[in-house]
Amino acid sequence: MTSFLRSDRSKPVAVWLLVVAAFVLAMVIVGGATRLTDSGLSITEWKPVTGAIPPMSDQAWQAEFAKYREIPQYQQVNRGMTLAQFQSIYWWEWAHRFLGRLTGLVFFAPFVWFAVRREIPKRLTWRLVGIFVLGALQGAVGWWMVASGLSERVSVAPERLMAHLGLAFALLALLVWTALDAWAGGARQTLPSPWGRRAAWLLALIYFQILLGALVAGNDAGLLYNDWPMMGGRLVPEDYAATTLWGTLAHSQGAVQLHHRLIAYLVTGVAIAIGVSAWRSNYLHRESKLLGVAVAGVVTVQALLGVATLMLRAPLGLSIAHQLAAALVLALATAFAWRTRRI
Structure with missing residues (x-):
């Protein structure tokens, strides 16, 4: 009976998933603030690894600012923006992307830990793998969204924003549902x-x-x-x-x-x-x-x-x-x- 319960439910796994859900929620809030402050196009390249490090020198800041000055948003909306003003929007977008990387780590590292210790309920393993794939896809969808505003538009395409936000909320719902499943275990009986x-x-x-x-x-x-x-x-x-x-x-x-x-x-x-x-x-x-x-x-x-x-x-x-x-x-x-x- 004990081995069945250990394989069917795990409260530590449930708590971990709720923590990840909280990180996804934070991503949604910071992403919303990034959009509302028109900061989302301030970083014009997608560098999943090296992009985690912000500009560390005046020369690096000038290089980033020069890239931003090449896109329509600067030329049509923010022409004349100072470096200090650029930095204020850059930090919003950088924080949003950094939080995304951190959320991925908060999911992946405990997942490996729980998997090695065989604490993940077997019926949830592939669902968690699917959630991880969707989370990784979210980064690509985010860049796909940003890319729509770098050449001809002064903002991102609304339908791409919808896809990006929709995937974030889908992940939030999946994490909450799976956390409840991990906490309570499989349903013993369901009635019509x-x-x-x-x-x-x-x-x-x-x-x-x-x-x-x-x-x-x-x-x-x-x-x-x-x-x-x-x-x-x-x-x-x-x-x-x-x-x-x-x-x-x-x-x-x-x-x-x-x-x-x-x-x-x-x-x-x-x-x-x-x-x-x-x-x-x-x-x-x-x-x-x-x-x-x-x-x-x-x-x-x-x-x-x-x-x-x-x-x-x-x-x-x-x-x-x-x-x-x-x-x-x-x-x-x-x-x-x-x-x-x-x-």
């Missing part, structure tokens, strides 16, 4: 229940809303139509439609903001309905009920934060709080979906 499907659909809807939020951020769409609930005094913004369907869905500032608003209303209504229903359910355990109510509460707070952020034209502090709340919503919804599958 509509709650698992409801929670899964809510989780998918929340994730979709996060992707729409990334398009809003990528298009700087939060800087216009700052009235609410109308948009420029209209239900549908005047510049909603672009010349193509993809242009409307991914590049129209009015369209991406309207879509983000509409799905926010849907997510809020669905989350509150599920939270109330979960609390009244005679089928769910107390933990599931509390998680359902918590998701509804945090979604409501997030919706209010979103309105405030919009109406105040996306100040740095509120924007970061809005992104942090999105991560909390996703983590709670992940825990709720996990728990309802183990009734």
Whole structure:
């Protein structure tokens, strides 16, 4: 019996995965601040190993600044920027990339340690390998995103920002789910229940809303139509439609903001309905009920934060709080979906 339990669950592994999830959350927050301060294009090369060392001399700083002066963002937006001003945005991007490297190390080193000691539950081994591959892919996706703003654009492509942020939030959800699996062990019994499907659909809807939020951020769409609930005094913004369907869905500032608003209303209504229903359910355990109510509460707070952020034209502090709340919503919804599958 003891050997079965040792192979089926591991609380140290669960704690480690939650620590990695915290690092991913920090990456999301620093990445958001990097975007909001227009710092993401300050490092124009991808050097996974040597790039961990920042410029250490005046000559090295001048070399980095010279590379930045060659891209459209400097030439069209920041022409005349001083070296000191360049350094202020450079450090944001460097910190974001360094934190990414550190997150990889925080995952990989304990993974090897636990694997050598055979403390990783066997059913989770390949899932953890997959998470590591996705984490490594995230670095490549990040560079793919940055590269879109180095030649013809003055900012990164919104759809590439969506892919980069979407992968980060997917990793966060996978880490939380796997940590819960490691802590509790494999489910001994699952019973047919509509709650698992409801929670899964809510989780998918929340994730979709996060992707729409990334398009809003990528298009700087939060800087216009700052009235609410109308948009420029209209239900549908005047510049909603672009010349193509993809242009409307991914590049129209009015369209991406309207879509983000509409799905926010849907997510809020669905989350509150599920939270109330979960609390009244005679089928769910107390933990599931509390998680359902918590998701509804945090979604409501997030919706209010979103309105405030919009109406105040996306100040740095509120924007970061809005992104942090999105991560909390996703983590709670992940825990709720996990728990309802183990009734």
